[in-house]
């Protein structure tokens with residue numbers, strides 16, 4: 276475990292602090308490490324003289340000492356750095372310093388569950404690099420594991436993040452208690468979930484994972500930022516997202532998403548291949564419904580180089596049969612070939628999903644996300660989480676797209692996916708305060724992309 280460096284005494288040179296490689300880069304300006312608890316918040320006041328160095332020093336929490344259950348800064352991330360360019364003079368004027376700090380964006384606080392898993396293995400490094408929230412956006416990562424056993428794995432992940440020297444990565448903390456890890460987070464990327472084991476019934480999976488998401492919903496409700504954006508990846512992600520939002524009544528339901536961006540990317544790839552064009556020519560790609568084999572990849576509204584896809588791809592049989600099935604079953608095919616479910620491409624699609632919310636959607640285009648159906652303009656049953664076309668102004672929020680055509684082909688399939696989600700919802704009634712577990716009747720149709 277890396278030991279936390281102490282702040283310099285009033286006689287020490289500021290340059291001594293730069294012994295950590297993270298600070299050797301010409302990284303953006305200093306950020307005092309933010310105190311963890313709400314009660315500590317605002318105690319770092321700007322006062323003037325060297326005595327305040329001592330005060331700041333005392334505010335810094337201790338490093339994790341390998342104590343499972345605690346969430347705290349990890350190793351190098353517990354150090355308060357002077358991150359201005361090497362050679363900058365240590366100032367005793369903390370107000371001036373504070374002014375400089377204010378010029379930088381506030382650190383964005385992002386929780387990731389299943390942080391020791393395969394998807395996170397790819398995602399965390401993209402988050403830390405600035406690829407997701409931008410090259411001028413400092414970030415704090417809060418890593419959630421599920422058990423005492425996973426705590427050690429999380430330490431390993433944090434060590435790799437340390438060794439990657441990301442200048443934008445200002446905090447890493449690890450823990451197994453969502454009530455601690457989710458404190459004040461602005462984004463919660465909920466990836467951790469139990470995989471379906473041999474002989475496990477679909478209803479068991481819904482129940483086991485549902486309980487995880489009920490607990491995490493409650494924790495978010497209690498301690499997260501009131502406007503936290505939640506992206507549920509762990510399967511079955513639509514119903515898990517529904518459970519999560521139902522257990523977080525103080526957070527707007529609109530803030531919850533189930534990841535269907537991977538399906539959108541898969542659909543774009545198939546259309547690009549068929550039309551012999553590069554991916555970037557495919558736009559307006561909607562995935563309707565559940566992240567399962569009933570999902571509906573929409574070629575009716577998709578565009579290729581600005582033209583309706585059906586004007587470019589004249590092969591109706593391919594669109595109706597092969598395209599739809601290929602996208603629906605892509606996850607399963609991949610598992611058969613790789614022996615495990617998709618992780619790198621899922622991480623990429625999580626990046627895409629976040630970027631679609633924090634950047635304005637290009638004029639005329641849209642993206643897919645599994646979102647809460649209340650108030651939807653398409654006639655889809657209310658009170659489920661269903662993938663639909665969305666547009667964002669780049670403020671983290673979204674609006675549903677209204678200028679889409681839903682023909683009979685789409686509608687028939689949308690209803691099938693809707694029925695599947697309603698059946699899943701009945702299975703988790705006990706987790707959303709709406710009934711008993713015994714009502715669960717999921718059919719063979721109800722399959723994750725990986726189950727076939």
Ligand SMILES: NC(=O)C1=CN([C@@H]2O[C@H](COP(=O)(O)OP(=O)(O)OC[C@H]3O[C@@H](n4cnc5c(N)ncnc54)[C@H](OP(=O)(O)O)[C@@H]3O)[C@@H](O)[C@H]2O)C=CC1
Pocket residue numbers: 388389390391392393394395419420421422424425428466467468469470487507508509510511512533534535536537538566616617618621
């Ligand atoms: N929506 C989509 O498009 C896709 C979804 N998925 C789904 O994403 C999920 C994760 O996949 P992947 O990373 O490959 O799986 P892994 O098995 O590699 O990792 C899952 C992680 O979840 C952790 N975990 C389990 N229970 C909890 C819990 N209660 N709280 C926090 N963490 C927990 C596990 O570790 P530990 O117990 O040690 O903490 C493990 O690190 C799966 O449900 C998968 O089906 C996958 C691909 C696409």
Ligand SMILES: O=C([O-])CC(=O)C(=O)O
Pocket residue numbers: 510537605606607609616617723724725726
């Ligand atoms: O079933 C799984 O875990 C994999 C999955 O969701 C996908 O690849 O779309």
